[in-house]
Amino acid sequence: MKHNNYKKMLVFVTVLLLFGLTILPTTNASNIKIRKTFVDKHQTPFSSEYSPYKLLIISPTKFTGELEPLVIHKESLGIETKLVTLTDVYDYMDEQGRDEAEKIKYFIKTAIEEWGIEYVLLVGGKKGQLPLWHLPVRYIHMGNNWEYEIISDLYYADIYDAEGNFSSWNSDGDDFFGEWFNGEEAEDKDLDLYPDVAVGRLPCRNKIEVKIIVNKIIEYETTTFDKAWFKDMIVIAGDTYLESHNPNWTGYEGEYYAELAVENMTDFNPIRLYTSDETLSGQGDVIKALSNGCGFVYFVGHGNPQSWGNHPPNDEKFITGLSVQKMHKLRNNHKYPVCVVSGCHNSQFDVSIFKFFNRVTRNRGEGTLECWSWRLTRKIGGGSIATIGCTALGFTKEDKDSFQGALNEIEVMFFKQYGQNNIEVIGDTWSAALTEYIDTYPVNWNITTSGDSWIDAQVVETWTLFGDPSLLIGGYRTPSFSID
Numbered sequence: 001m002k003h004n005n006y007k008k009m010l011v012f013v014t015v016l017l018l019f020g021l022t023i024l025p026t027t028n029a030s031n032i033k034i035r036k037t038f039v040d041k042h043q044t045p046f047s048s049e050y051s052p053y054k055l056l057i058i059s060p061t062k063f064t065g066e067l068e069p070l071v072i073h074k075e076s077l078g079i080e081t082k083l084v085t086l087t088d089v090y091d092y093m094d095e096q097g098r099d100e101a102e103k104i105k106y107f108i109k110t111a112i113e114e115w116g117i118e119y120v121l122l123v124g125g126k127k128g129q130l131p132l133w134h135l136p137v138r139y140i141h142m143g144n145n146w147e148y149e150i151i152s153d154l155y156y157a158d159i160y161d162a163e164g165n166f167s168s169w170n171s172d173g174d175d176f177f178g179e180w181f182n183g184e185e186a187e188d189k190d191l192d193l194y195p196d197v198a199v200g201r202l203p204c205r206n207k208i209e210v211k212i213i214v215n216k217i218i219e220y221e222t223t224t225f226d227k228a229w230f231k232d233m234i235v236i237a238g239d240t241y242l243e244s245h246n247p248n249w250t251g252y253e254g255e256y257y258a259e260l261a262v263e264n265m266t267d268f269n270p271i272r273l274y275t276s277d278e279t280l281s282g283q284g285d286v287i288k289a290l291s292n293g294c295g296f297v298y299f300v301g302h303g304n305p306q307s308w309g310n311h312p313p314n315d316e317k318f319i320t321g322l323s324v325q326k327m328h329k330l331r332n333n334h335k336y337p338v339c340v341v342s343g344c345h346n347s348q349f350d351v352s353i354f355k356f357f358n359r360v361t362r363n364r365g366e367g368t369l370e371c372w373s374w375r376l377t378r379k380i381g382g383g384s385i386a387t388i389g390c391t392a393l394g395f396t397k398e399d400k401d402s403f404q405g406a407l408n409e410i411e412v413m414f415f416k417q418y419g420q421n422n423i424e425v426i427g428d429t430w431s432a433a434l435t436e437y438i439d440t441y442p443v444n445w446n447i448t449t450s451g452d453s454w455i456d457a458q459v460v461e462t463w464t465l466f467g468d469p470s471l472l473i474g475g476y477r478t479p480s481f482s483i484d
């Protein structure tokens with residue numbers, strides 16, 4: 001993260017803007033009368049006869065036509081797929097869930113138990129530039145002096161707590177979720193954080209974007225296998241933390257983690273764009289390298305919602321590596337990498353052009369039509385097939401007292417889970433990296449200081465997959481080959 005201080009007043013303005021518009025009407029769960037006619041009344045999709053599905057797609061009704069080819073494609077690969085509209089989700093779950101997001105979460109829980117769902121694809125982002133959603137997000141209250149509430153899609157994946165019960169992420173039972181203001185005692189405690197299902201989101205804002213990404217997924221899974229370009233891995237990095245700011249910040253942190261990622265990707269040819277040898281000197285270098293196509297790309301540095309970059313060695317100068325404004329120049333048609341981006345806010349998908357008119361949000365890069373990670377993923381004729389990044393501040397070990405772990409480490413774990421442990425379905429790779437991270441850095445929910453556990457919780461809660469979680473990285477040998 002970058003250490004900037006912003007006036008509390010302006011934080012409150014942001015809070016007011018977001019707060020009133022995102023908290024939905026609630027029902028008091030204890031007042032709900034259980035109706036035994038529930039099953040009869042709603043023609044529940046969960047029939048008494050067990051019918052297995054592997055992939056659950058949830059979307060608003062308006063996108064279902066564009067998603068049909070994806071369902072057909074997945075089933076042709078032997079992945080039993082169920083597409084359910086939000087209308088149906090809310091209808092089936094009308095007795096459960098205090099708001100729309102919680103109803104979706106209860107639905108996912110039931111789908112795991114009744115159908116054996118392993119992957120959940122959420123389709124829908126913002127409705128244009130307004131703070132309205134095609135598919136709801138869960139804002140969690142991991143407050144700090146930069147941002148009061150942040151988006152967590154892990155909420156939809158961490159279905160069960162350590163005892164195997166539904167995990168509401170709201171242990172104090174009020175209208176706020178994941179409440180843990182930095183430096184105070186957590187109000188919502190004992191989230192186990194382990195994903196129980198692999199969740200990815202396509203934050204599409206319209207039908208055209210759904211169509212583009214569905215076409216990309218189908219093309220990727222049926223044409224990538226055995227292609228030479230897939231064996232290239234591009235790493236883009238520099239000196240993330242300047243030693244002149246802190247004597248502990250020796251070496252070039254971005255390049256260090258890029259090398260760790262490369263070491264884990266034994267079968268790949270590394271292509272390095274580093275500030276230290278000036279192979280990274282500007283956006284032209286990145287656009288040129290990416291336009292040849294590659295299996296993976298890993299950006300390690302600093303970000304904001306519309307840009308990513310890093311420093312030359314011990315230099316205050318900041319080199320922009322890629323911005324949303326330049327992504328139209330990417331020419332890697334038919335050759336889409338899996339992208340992991342390390343930086344703050346690259347995947348903050350509640351940005352809006354209207355945020356340009358507020359000085360604070362403009363300075364934070366939130367005044368943009370779309371965030372960096374989604375622009376890259378939904379690009380037609382190039383960009384990525386999936387992008388993993390942070391929806392909020394991306395804390396690194398430099399922010400931790402222990403000087404260990406945090407964002408860069410979970411990224412390296414992702415490459416380890418793929419490259420060493422051969423976990424090749426991207427949602428499973430994402431899930432395995434999170435699990436390894438939580439095993440390594442278990443969260444202490446009882447600290448009352450701004451300690452490392454708060455950072456570890458935020459890292460996993462905000463590390464988000466844009467893409468189809470059932471995507472087989474590298475594609476299928478033949479379209480009829482099943483992943484199992």
Ligand SMILES: [Ca+2]
Pocket residue numbers: 169170171172173174175176177178179187188
């Ligand atoms: Ca709460």
Ligand SMILES: [Ca+2]
Pocket residue numbers: 172174176179187188
């Ligand atoms: Ca509370």
Ligand SMILES: [Ca+2]
Pocket residue numbers: 157158159160161162167192193194195196
């Ligand atoms: Ca869990």
Ligand SMILES: [Ca+2]
Pocket residue numbers: 239240241242243249250251252253
């Ligand atoms: Ca350094």
